[in-house]
Amino acid sequence: MKKLLSGNEAIVEGALVAGLGFFSAYPITPASDIMQGIVKKQEKVRFIQAEDEIAAVNMCVGASLAGAKVMTATSGPGFSLKQETIGLAFKLPTPLVIVNSQRVGPSTGMPTLGSQGDILQSKSGSHGDYVNIVLYPNSVEECFRYTIEALNAAEESLSPVILLSDGMLSHTYETVDLDSVKYSIKNRMRKPLGEEKRHFTGLLSKNDRPQTKDSQVYRDWYNERKKEVLDVANRYNFYEYMENKKADTLLIAFGYTSRVILPLKNKYSIFRPIRMFPVIKELKEIAKKYSKIIVVEMNDGQYRHELEAFLKRDIYSVTQLGGKISLKEIEDELSKIYSE
């Protein structure tokens, strides 16, 4: 059946289909309507409006250990506050999905225009070394689909997964037929908290005894944990590649920006990562075909920076700052790159 839904409403629908059991959040635009959507589904989802952003995500961690599939939703300022707990969820480990509907920062910025300024923070905002899966849909239907995939990936990797959105996508309304979306649901093998006598700790442990100073134990633990997450990430290898045989330039864009540049596909090839992190490996081969690679993003070149390190070559950047995105401006910037 066709429905008119916003991106945020589709995230709620996706979470319900995936079997969400617990949701906690704190009000913040443009993510609050996810919470308001969950409130109407309390026969299926245990909901607590938390006293603050940090409480919301820590309630999710507790609920996750107690066996529920969990999710919280926020925007940039709240996402910053949740960072420490992302590391905790990676370490314990436990599944956790955080939706970040990005708005213009830093700080309060331009409330509440959409942005893509939290790309780097979604990958490594918590202290210490860790890896996590980051998904970024670009349509209402994809918000539904990739919420399910985010919850699945979290269950499979027993890890935090970030589902990115942006102020524009969160409040875009589209007619969608969710029944036509194909998906499978992953459930947890680990027993919930009960009488199992396990100790979940943020501390490094050796033989069940917190052991904080053995470097080899740390290295073994980290390598194994990293491999677990990367192995799962390989099964969530989502991207879109629109090849234009005549093009010598590859445009890279994601989220709402990838929709705005769609008319340029007649002139350029376009690559759209849906799994933002870990970076899609296939991009290495694809990139070889192009003399120029240009990342178009609503930030000061964050993903460009990542891809330069990943592809080990210079990459051009077209930035759309301050909450405004315009195809005309993007085209003008592209012509400047060509006239250089």
Next chain:
Amino acid sequence: MSFQRFIRNEVLPLGWCPGCGLHSLFFATCEVLDELGQNNTVVVSGIGCTARGAGFFNLDSVHGIHGRAIPLAVGVKAVNPELNVLVFSGEGDLTGIGGNHLLHAARRDDNVVVVCNNNEVFAMTGGQTSPTTRIGGKTLTAPSGNVMQPINIQGIITSNKRFFYARSSPVFKDHLKECLKQAFEYDGFAFIEIVFPCIENYSKKMDQSLACVMKDLKGKYKICNENRMLNDDEIGIFRSE
């Protein structure tokens, strides 16, 4: 000695300083768990000396991040109300960095038991002033003596419509066990403040040995058997019903 089944053998010998009140606190808790037969207890803690206690128990336990033990425990309880959820942390964790969670869990009357070991300093980090350091207490960050009023935990908890606040100390073991028992059986947010100043990183700075601290505690506190606001020199239970 069946209370020993609640102790995780892998953590022995224990890592706390000799003479620390935490030893007695945790052993007393095991005895109460045993007497009440509460096998389905989950222990949640934050960060600090007391918070290491989560790993002490031979139970499912979670050692989270600094200040966030209460919301984590609330999440556990929300999903599985059958579990007895027990929080152990220090006053720095619960009333300092995690103060907002304490305020709101007490207001919501979340059905968890919170045991707050009040040792008057941030002990694990060497002994800095904490929210409960007494006026005149010497710490690394107030070497000439603290001049700020300590936080009134009893006032915060008992300002709610429904409340359970107890104060006790490991030097009054029977009283401590009675407080734990009543807290475990209480339907709502139960808060127990355990008074025992840090020996190594606080009392010694004020030339007080373990023996002095214990003697002071024994001498200072009287057990209050009435259900009312406790005076500063009283231990007891003050609850709304």
